[in-house]
Amino acid sequence: MPRLFFISIAFVCLCALCGSGRAEAPDGVEWPVVFKEDFSAPTSVERWEFADPSAWRLASGEGFPFLSTFKDSAHKPPVRSPENIAWIKDLEVGSFVLDATARSTEREYGHRDVCVLFGRQDPAHFYYVHLATKADEHAHSIFLVNGEPRVSIAQARTDGVAWNESWHHIRVVRNVQAGDIVVFFDNMDTPIMRAVDTHFAKGRVGFGSFDDTVDLREIVIRGE
Secondary structure, X not given: OHHHHHHHHHHHHHHHHHOOOOOOOOOOOOOOEEEEEOOOOHHHHHHEEEXXXXXXXXXXXXXXXXXXXXXXXXXXXXXXXXXXEEEEOOOOEOOEEEEEEEEEOOOOOXXXXXXXXXXXXXXXXXXXXXEEXXXXXXXXXXXXXXXXXXXXXXXXXXXXXXXXXXOEEEEEEEEOOOOEEEXXXXXXXXXXXXXXXXXXXXXXXXXXXXXXXXXXXXEEEEEO
16 A cells, blocks of 8 residues: 555656646757658658568558558567567657557557657667556566666556557657656646656667557657
């Protein structure tokens, strides 16, 4: 009970500090768009580097195109971390605001997830946000991969998110100067998790899942 109490207090503080979720730089100037993708062009896949190219494809449905990981990835990372990854090519950002529309296409279970990865230095050094049905030591948190199996660094988080067949809006806000990482899911006024960490600053950005299948529809990144 005491642990749950302190988690609740921390989350209340998080909501108070980060309630607006506004896409602004620390100096108050809105960051420019540095990446935008809606997968409408047949050449969209050329902007991505896939951990396992055979697990990803362009698809369409409901009147729009999207990028889909449709089977388990054969990629085996050097340390315990996400396996099914699509990295954006030719993009490294420091502080940023990332907005993406995504959905999980996996069956329902506790670790059903979609991941957003950032700050990548190499295959064994990066951060990732794991948005899962149920929070525990290895799920629904902000993780640091620092040359060893991933470690949860979230200082506050909810109990999980409700994945279903619908598309969902994900926002990740990163301020490298302060070390802040704040995550939103559907409700852009109230964050669902937060961490403070300064291991990595500028780095690559990616999407995917720890070991599930997902679809990505629209992505906009504003940043430095």
